Amino acid sequence: MQAARHLGDAILKIEDIALAFGGVKALTDVSFDVREHEIRAIIGPNGAGKSSMLNVINGVYHPQKGRVTFKGVTRKQMRPHEAAKQGIARTFQNIALFKGMTVLDNLMTGRNLKMSAGLLAQALWFGPALREEIEHRKVVERIIDFLQIESIRKTPVARLPYGLQKRVELGRALAAEPDLLLLDEPMAGMNVEEKEDMCRFILDVNDEFGTTIVLIEHDMGVVMDLSDRVVVLDYGRKIGDGTPEEIRNNQAVIDAYLGVKH
């Protein structure tokens, strides 16, 4: 939690990533970097490889070629829980919460990696496990306060409207106190008011906690307002990279979105 908005050095470097599923090339030689405290958007038409890119970053997919360097550590193969341990958290395009559990419990699961008490101690809820849980609960309560979801603290997630579920999912990702937050279409399917709220929260997260954010989003207005820099993918290739203003005027991007005569 530090004073934010002065962009630091590159926290994440993506170099020459190529990913293919059999004959399908999902990503081809994609390189870009994400600087510390930055909000970086990845955009592109359907099937451009945006979600694949996120999945590469947090270790779900293993690229055939290229390097991912996070916080100075270059890795070749990594599994998602290792990414999480390194400080990468994410939300999903289609919400992946524990539907039957309360908001509070869902957020507590986000603390999972930070819990050290043994299984027995946790089960008996005794000694260090108790103290530890109180500490984790404090962090979670701060997030509840931050996201203004006090009123649904004890509500099972399945009973919540979609927009709030999205907010809870963001909360769970925040509970891990990540250095890098990956948001896969955080505003999909929301109404205007919900979108405005979510924009506000994303900016606040970035501002208050200094969290670096990579997000995929279709709503161009949102992307242009939120992000510091934008990467554009099309058919698995990078066709643009720069500030929102540069992207707006990039001919290759305009062609990809509006189509060109062949």
Next chain:
Amino acid sequence: MPGQQSEPDTFSRLLLRNAQRWHDRPAMREKDLGIWQTWTWADVAGEVKILSCGLAALGFKRGDRLAVIGDNRPRLYWAMASAQALGGVPVPLYQDAVASEMIYVLQDAEAKFAVVEDQEQVDKLLEILAQCPKLTHIIYDDPRGMRHYRHPRLYSFDTLVEKGRAHDAAYPRYFTDEIDKGDTSDLAVILYTSGTTAKPKGVSHTHAALLATVRVLVQFDQFSERDDILCYLPMAWVGDFLYSFAQAHVAGFCLNCPESPNTVMQDMREIGPTYFFAPPRVYESLLTTVMIRMADAAPVKRAVFDFFMRVARRAGLRILEGKPGVAFVDRALYVLGEWLVYGPLKNMLGMSRLKVAYTGGEAIGPDLFDFYRSLGINLKQLYGMTETCVTVCMQRSGDVRLDTVGPPMPGVEVRVADNGEVLVRSPGLMREYHRQPEATREAIDTDGFFHTGDAGYFDTDGHIKIIDRAKDVGRMADGTLFAPKYIENKLKFFPYIKEAVAYGDQRNEVCVFINIDVAAVGDWAERRNLAYSGYVDLAAKAEVYDLIADCVAKVNADLARDPAMAGAQIHRFLNMHKELDADDDELTRTRKVRRRFIADKYAPLIEALYSGKSECPIETAMKFEDGRTGVVRAVVKIREANVFTPEQVKKAG
């Protein structure tokens, strides 16, 4: 009062007394990060001391006004107390007002300081700062999102506290000295009326007026330092200032601030306040929530609930009021019901510990009122307004009636003027409207009576009945008081009637337009296999007319029971062929009927009602929601209503 000479006569002195007398008793709680935090009276006095010193260090002077804007937060209450300690005047504003609405109040009050809750309020004030040059200091409580704000007039709460500590260290006697300088005739608060019709007016109350009122209140319902109250109503509203802030100072009870405006009901359940005030719509929405949950419950539970609610309706009111005539079986069942249904239900609503609950501001429906009372909740009505520190009339426990607001409070004189307007003289009367001597002279006459603008009358037991706004009340041709809203409200308490418009001023008879509730009547029709195509068709059905005629007859029977109202029974009514709509200017945006406009627009219908016709063709232009306009044509039928003589209703009981 004997033995009361030493009672402190300003709020600040009360705070010092409380800090001694109840130094380790809770004065405030706030739920923060999921946990209730508590401040004792000694803690509160300490916080107020530091804040006062901080304000003084920033240049707050005796007589200065301090605006307070935000949800009910301890720090905002402390800010009010601090302003009072320094001889200044707190001016709470409605926190949901938009920036432009705040300009007038800030200018009128000449607020020099503002203590606000968060970024939202800071943004509003910065937006209008150019129009409010006198506002030199804005202090915000919640630092969230404020990191990048740099403005010479902006201060964080922490800065204020820091300055306060330094000031206190330098001048340790400053705080108590300032309190000693205070006088009971100083202004304690300026409360702005909401001003739906005109510019808001700043109602100025002195310490003396407020304390005189509050001491009566505390005595009236026997409050002590062991009581709890949930502060959830806007701080700018007289009710919150009086019942929360002022009463706590006198009685020493604890103010509980909810975690957020959305968690009020959960917080209420956790705190279990002993005192609760809410306008009727809050009680109504609570009841609706209960009923919806019950409709979803398992059949067995529903059956148990229904059974015991029937017992409660039969016996609950009498048991609550300690009246005889309850069958032994019912008494036993009620005890069982308390155990199985009423107790758990009250617990869910956070009403288990309630000593008294009040409602006021508008008429409450009989079903609603009886529902709560039959559960054993001591729900009562009161009457008053900002200018009188509310507290004109309150119902005494054990003497509660649906259609009156109770007898005048001790020390309050109530008179009814010739035009039916209720006049009030009391120690709790405001000193003046801030900077509006003209309006003050209009409101308070030379005898010191305040003109409430409400029409009412004393019933035979000395209870006051408020029937309408005085300007809307007319007289029928034979001189009977005609209070349209009183009649309309009685009609609207039936679920089948959404709106009603009554006419009768200068006429021989009262006639009404009825706007049926299409959802409720539609449901009723479906259960009877009555086919209909839409509102117009449904409203015109003979069966629906029968249904409404029943409601009208019940209202008439009710009116006939009251000698003052018997002459204003409804003689004829019609079901309107279209729904009254704010888009067509027939209702105000707050859904009040615009009687005169409707009368002009539907002149042929009025004409038909009073000429005794049985139907009347009419053509009306209307706006659809998408902005298109269309025409509704219909032949509206007119029905005679049953009218009763007092003897008839007496015989019927």
